[in-house]
Amino acid sequence: MTERKPRKDAARNKAAVFEAADDLFAHCESPEAVTMADIAAAAGVGKATLFRAFGDRGGLIGALVEARLEPVREAVETGPPPLGPGTAPLLRVPALLDAILCFKYDNRHLALALEGSGGSSPYRAGHYGSWHTTLRTLLEQIPGLSGSESDFTAHALLAATRADLVEHLAGARDTPRERLRAELAAFTARVLGDRDRDREAAGGTS
Amino acid sequence: MTERKPRKDAARNKAAVFEAADDLFAHCESPEAVTMADIAAAAGVGKATLFRAFGDRGGLIGALVEARLEPVREAVETGPPPLGPGTAPLLRVPALLDAILCFKYDNRHLALALEGSGGSSPYRAGHYGSWHTTLRTLLEQIPGLSGSESDFTAHALLAATRADLVEHLAGARDTPRERLRAELAAFTARVLGDRDRDREAAGGTS
DNA sequence: ATCCGAAGCGGACCGCTGGTCCGTATTCTA
DNA sequence: TAGAATACGGACCAGCGGTCCGCTTCGGAT
Structure with a gap:
């Protein structure tokens, strides 16, 4: 019930991931060509951060x-x-x-x-x-x-x-x-x- | 123009692969769950045979x-x-x-x-x-x-x-x-x- | 029946992917 | 400012599609 407020860095990373992913998908040839590692690198975060935030x-x-x-x-x-x-x-x-x-x-x-x-x-x-x-x-x-x-x-x-x-x-x-x-x-x-x-x-x- | 006739075993293997693949896709949950190795094993052939016969x-x-x-x-x-x-x-x-x-x-x-x-x-x-x-x-x-x-x-x-x-x-x-x-x-x-x-x-x- | 070149075989092997682990750094609370 | 909870990140893993190469098997010519 009581929702824990997310930490600042978590929110900021999430936003960075969104932006990076959007950009990568927009500019790459096929969606399959964009890997999770790519997104993580482009967003400047670790790969695990992606999976922790979004599951898969x-x-x-x-x-x-x-x-x-x-x-x-x-x-x-x-x-x-x-x-x-x-x-x-x-x-x-x-x-x-x-x-x-x-x-x-x-x-x-x-x-x-x-x-x-x-x-x-x-x-x-x-x-x-x-x-x-x-x-x-x-x-x-x-x-x-x-x-x-x-x-x-x-x-x-x-x-x-x-x-x-x-x-x-x-x-x-x-x-x-x-x-x-x-x-x-x-x-x-x-x-x-x-x-x-x-x-x-x-x-x-x- | 002159089509080389395929060897017997090649034809037989191809047929076996068809049957095995059909069967596997029919009985498995998701198509993604059926791997090439599975098909090869079910057909009783090596994996390379699949790729040689069908490319990918x-x-x-x-x-x-x-x-x-x-x-x-x-x-x-x-x-x-x-x-x-x-x-x-x-x-x-x-x-x-x-x-x-x-x-x-x-x-x-x-x-x-x-x-x-x-x-x-x-x-x-x-x-x-x-x-x-x-x-x-x-x-x-x-x-x-x-x-x-x-x-x-x-x-x-x-x-x-x-x-x-x-x-x-x-x-x-x-x-x-x-x-x-x-x-x-x-x-x-x-x-x-x-x-x-x-x-x-x-x-x-x- | 036999021989021999060639077509075919198969499983070890490779690169890469999505996904996980755990020691470390950061943030919030008091 | 101290401590606990939370999040981080890159090394790590399993499994996939796909390839390689030494060995087997086929089939036509003799």
């Missing part, structure tokens, strides 16, 4: 992602529309997916490192369950989607924002950010059964 | 998956409708996705091992590009989907059949095979803009 490699990456993800989560939980609560599901679902996509695009290195961290599937990572629940709940409020469908639909929509897919499109194939967003938005609209969009797509050739 | 771990898993995948590929390339060519895209796309889903469901262990093999993203695996091209080509023939959309749509649809998602639903959450198929089919129908399905889903609550 997955824990470190997870904590890092969680930290960078917090603004997004907050914007979703207590923010203005269309991301925040109180928005019509038909508007909020696309907004949510767009936010996730943008995060994964802007933090590709981290998201990629997380999803590829060891053998544990990304579906057991804490935040995935959270996104899924939020999304499923929203989908259930949309008429025309049966309840049992919304669970799978939420998974499928989230799968369209998988980090390695984003990396494949953005990194290897140079798809611009805005275009990716537009395509995900169009896809989402299709799934949600947006008739206007159908008509527009059938009409314009652009 | 990824090569072995890739070859294994490719072998198991061949019937499916053949059914798609030269088979009867609705999977084979000459089927209306609106019918063939769901059939294709269903076939992929079934394969990944029935060979979860292998598909999981492949997608999680090392750091190389599954998007560089040979067959992914093949599926994607087929799917995109089909989507382009469906009116109401602009050409630029079909590329991303193909990716997104394939993402709904990712091995770890299938494993999450089928393995951890015990979703039955037929139900998964039905859900993917419903999702696909939505993406393809099936109006009948929309109406049905809006009407019935089941």
Whole structure:
């Protein structure tokens, strides 16, 4: 219950590790190429400090992602529309997916490192369950989607924002950010059964 | 051009390795828990034989998956409708996705091992590009989907059949095979803009 | 049947990784 | 300022993917 306040140096080291890891993942070729020893050296701490603070490699990456993800989560939980609560599901679902996509695009290195961290599937990572629940709940409020469908639909929509897919499109194939967003938005609209969009797509050739 | 015929023992060993690997991946907890040494021992061969025959771990898993995948590929390339060519895209796309889903469901262990093999993203695996091209080509023939959309749509649809998602639903959450198929089919129908399905889903609550 | 070159074999071996241990240095409390 | 609790760090370990090289086995030619 009584939380011991962490020592100063511990906090400072933790921050240094975060910064060093973020930097290394951002500049190195593959996430696998960044070793724990590298991070420790870059942060100017001993290797054991990493493991004491974060448990294991997955824990470190997870904590890092969680930290960078917090603004997004907050914007979703207590923010203005269309991301925040109180928005019509038909508007909020696309907004949510767009936010996730943008995060994964802007933090590709981290998201990629997380999803590829060891053998544990990304579906057991804490935040995935959270996104899924939020999304499923929203989908259930949309008429025309049966309840049992919304669970799978939420998974499928989230799968369209998988980090390695984003990396494949953005990194290897140079798809611009805005275009990716537009395509995900169009896809989402299709799934949600947006008739206007159908008509527009059938009409314009652009 | 002139292919040297492989020696008998080489062929036999290769087959033994396939069988042993398949078995190990099927019965072990996580794909990462199966080491090359394990496979070699189970097949009754030396470790070097594995690497000589398949290059590296990824090569072995890739070859294994490719072998198991061949019937499916053949059914798609030269088979009867609705999977084979000459089927209306609106019918063939769901059939294709269903076939992929079934394969990944029935060979979860292998598909999981492949997608999680090392750091190389599954998007560089040979067959992914093949599926994607087929799917995109089909989507382009469906009116109401602009050409630029079909590329991303193909990716997104394939993402709904990712091995770890299938494993999450089928393995951890015990979703039955037929139900998964039905859900993917419903999702696909939505993406393809099936109006009948929309109406049905809006009407019935089941 | 025999012989011989070559293709194949296997297990000892290597480099490197994630992860641990324990003597030492630092920080908080009184 | 003294003492105990906490954190540090680099040497250390086990296990992995992958390689090497002396030996075995195959198969075509005689």
